[in-house]
Amino acid sequence: MQTNAQALLLSSSNCHGFSLLEFAKQEICSFLETRNVSELVFVPYAQKNYDDYTKKIKDAFTPWGFSVIGLHTYSDPAAAINSAKAIFVGGGNTFLLLKTLYDNQLVHLIREKVITGNLLYIGSSAGTNVATKSIHTTNDMPIIYPPSFDAISIVPFNINPHYIDKIETDTHKGETRDQRIEEYMEMPHANPVLGLREGCILHVNGDSLVLKGVAGAVLFEVNVSKKVEYPVGADVSFLLNYAKETC
Amino acid sequence: MQTNAQALLLSSSNCHGFSLLEFAKQEICSFLETRNVSELVFVPYAQKNYDDYTKKIKDAFTPWGFSVIGLHTYSDPAAAINSAKAIFVGGGNTFLLLKTLYDNQLVHLIREKVITGNLLYIGSSAGTNVATKSIHTTNDMPIIYPPSFDAISIVPFNINPHYIDKIETDTHKGETRDQRIEEYMEMPHANPVLGLREGCILHVNGDSLVLKGVAGAVLFEVNVSKKVEYPVGADVSFLLNYAKETC
Numbered sequence: 001m002q003t004n005a006q007a008l009l010l011s012s013s014n015c016h017g018f019s020l021l022e023f024a025k026q027e028i029c030s031f032l033e034t035r036n037v038s039e040l041v042f043v044p045y046a047q048k049n050y051d052d053y054t055k056k057i058k059d060a061f062t063p064w065g066f067s068v069i070g071l072h073t074y075s076d077p078a079a080a081i082n083s084a085k086a087i088f089v090g091g092g093n094t095f096l097l098l099k100t101l102y103d104n105q106l107v108h109l110i111r112e113k114v115i116t117g118n119l120l121y122i123g124s125s126a127g128t129n130v131a132t133k134s135i136h137t138t139n140d141m142p143i144i145y146p147p148s149f150d151a152i153s154i155v156p157f158n159i160n161p162h163y164i165d166k167i168e169t170d171t172h173k174g175e176t177r178d179q180r181i182e183e184y185m186e187m188p189h190a191n192p193v194l195g196l197r198e199g200c201i202l203h204v205n206g207d208s209l210v211l212k213g214v215a216g217a218v219l220f221e222v223n224v225s226k227k228v229e230y231p232v233g234a235d236v237s238f239l240l241n242y243a244k245e246t247c
Numbered sequence: 248m249q250t251n252a253q254a255l256l257l258s259s260s261n262c263h264g265f266s267l268l269e270f271a272k273q274e275i276c277s278f279l280e281t282r283n284v285s286e287l288v289f290v291p292y293a294q295k296n297y298d299d300y301t302k303k304i305k306d307a308f309t310p311w312g313f314s315v316i317g318l319h320t321y322s323d324p325a326a327a328i329n330s331a332k333a334i335f336v337g338g339g340n341t342f343l344l345l346k347t348l349y350d351n352q353l354v355h356l357i358r359e360k361v362i363t364g365n366l367l368y369i370g371s372s373a374g375t376n377v378a379t380k381s382i383h384t385t386n387d388m389p390i391i392y393p394p395s396f397d398a399i400s401i402v403p404f405n406i407n408p409h410y411i412d413k414i415e416t417d418t419h420k421g422e423t424r425d426q427r428i429e430e431y432m433e434m435p436h437a438n439p440v441l442g443l444r445e446g447c448i449l450h451v452n453g454d455s456l457v458l459k460g461v462a463g464a465v466l467f468e469v470n471v472s473k474k475v476e477y478p479v480g481a482d483v484s485f486l487l488n489y490a491k492e493t494c
Contacts, residue, residue, distance in 0.1 A: 012421075016418035016419075048433050092430075093430050095389075096430075135389065136388070136389055136390055136391075137388060137390075138388070138389065139388070139421060139422075140422075140427070140430075141383070141384060141385070141386070141427040141428070141430060141431055142342075142382065142383055142385065142389055142396060143383055143384075143430050143431040143434050144383075144434055144436075145395065145396045148392065149389060149392045162419070162421040164419055164421070171263035172263075172409070172411055172445065174259075174386060174409040174411070174445075175386075175387075180387070180388040181388070183339075183340050183343075183387075183388060183390050184388055184390040186295050187390050187391055189391075198419065198421075
């Protein structure tokens with residue numbers, strides 16, 4: 001996949017021991033400043049109250065020297081995306097986010113602008129899920145029916161944000177996260193799944209994919225029985241090659 | 248909703264301290280025996296390996312005096328459902344199950360047969376999710392895209408199986424089960440959600456809904472801020488009336 005995409009895909013906005021987005025401050029600031037961007041359009045579609053959500057994000061970004069404008073405040077969201085240099089797509093419910101992006105005809109527009117290097121993309125949690133090939137590996141409840149599970153496809157594989165090895169109690173019989181991801185890996189349409197631990201950031205810089213932040217990631221591959229750990233700093237650019245070979 | 252439905256909707260097949268389906272043995276045996284049914288058609292669509300899955304279920308039911316035949320062994324699944332007196336729809340992945348039911352044109356057929364009192368329905372976990380109004384409140388990962396989230400609608404509300412108050416660790420920032428259900432409750436299309444704790448069985452007997460098994464349930468209602476606990480033995484038939492009023 002030939003791409004000029006520039007993106008930061010965060011596992012989550014919250015990370016234990018940090019205030020909102022604080023764990024990612026250095027990466028976000030460096031990402032935007034080196035590209036001379038001081039204004040972000042914020043996409044609040046993953047939550048219900050757009051104004052409240054935008055205020056929260058604004059409160060985090062303003063002290064870092066960036067201005068934030070909610071996409072919902074524009075009468076024409078597509079025109080706003082077309083004029084934007086950078087967007088931040090926040091977390092919440094992945095199904096609600098993807099459906100609203102489709103409703104506003106933004107999925108293909110964002111893909112084209114990002115892939116051609118004309119729009120910087122920062123996503124967190126649900127905002128990271130929709131940046132990938134599809135939302136098949138979200139943890140969210142399917143509270144609303146989107147027209148497709150196909151997503152923006154800035155990267156040609158899947159991500160599981162908030163990745164955690166085991167969250168159930170010893171006596172609870174619901175599936176673990178790994179069991180859920182393994183169910184997906186058995187599907188004929190399965191892509192590799194990168195499980196981003198909370199605090200992990202996937203830095204997409206054209207053909208380079210590097211793990212940043214304060215926690216690593218775990219890779220599940222089709223026909224590979226064992227997941228593989230990648231620490232902060234690991235180069236996972238091969239995931240672009242893998243997708244090329246199997247597409 | 249006028250219904251002659253006869254159903255047992257289990258939160259799960261596994262329950263801490265019991266072997267497979269053992270916690271529900273008495274209810275299942277009584278349900279089938281009082282209706283003179285000794286043969287079950289098993290719907291294995293929620294998992295990948297139909298033969299293995301059917302064998303597991305057969306191994307549980309055979310000692311209780313019931314025979315089990317996998318629906319996948321019939322060349323015409325619709326004809327098999329038409330001839331069946333009782334079905335057991337097993338757990339696994341809710342999206343895979345619902346898609347396969349739609350692919351085989353069984354959703355409406357099962358609804359009609361159950362609602363008119365011509366087919367006994369036992370479901371567990373994903374098999375319980377698809378028996379409700381929609382799969383909006385499944386816990387499963389959306390590993391495959393079904394043509395709709397609307398489900399069999401034996402009951403006119405939603406169920407969250409494997410309900411648990413809190414499953415995340417103290418340091419993990421992913422949403423709790425309650426937060427996920429509350430996101431759904433904010434949707435304009437939201438129905439009430441009955442969270443069945445593992446070990447809980449909803450017994451549907453025409454216009455009567457009673458909680459059975461070894462654990463209770465929790466009810467989330469639209470515009471009601473606090474969830475309400477219902478113990479084993481509670482009559483929740485009012486949920487049919489609620490739906491009538493709001494439909």
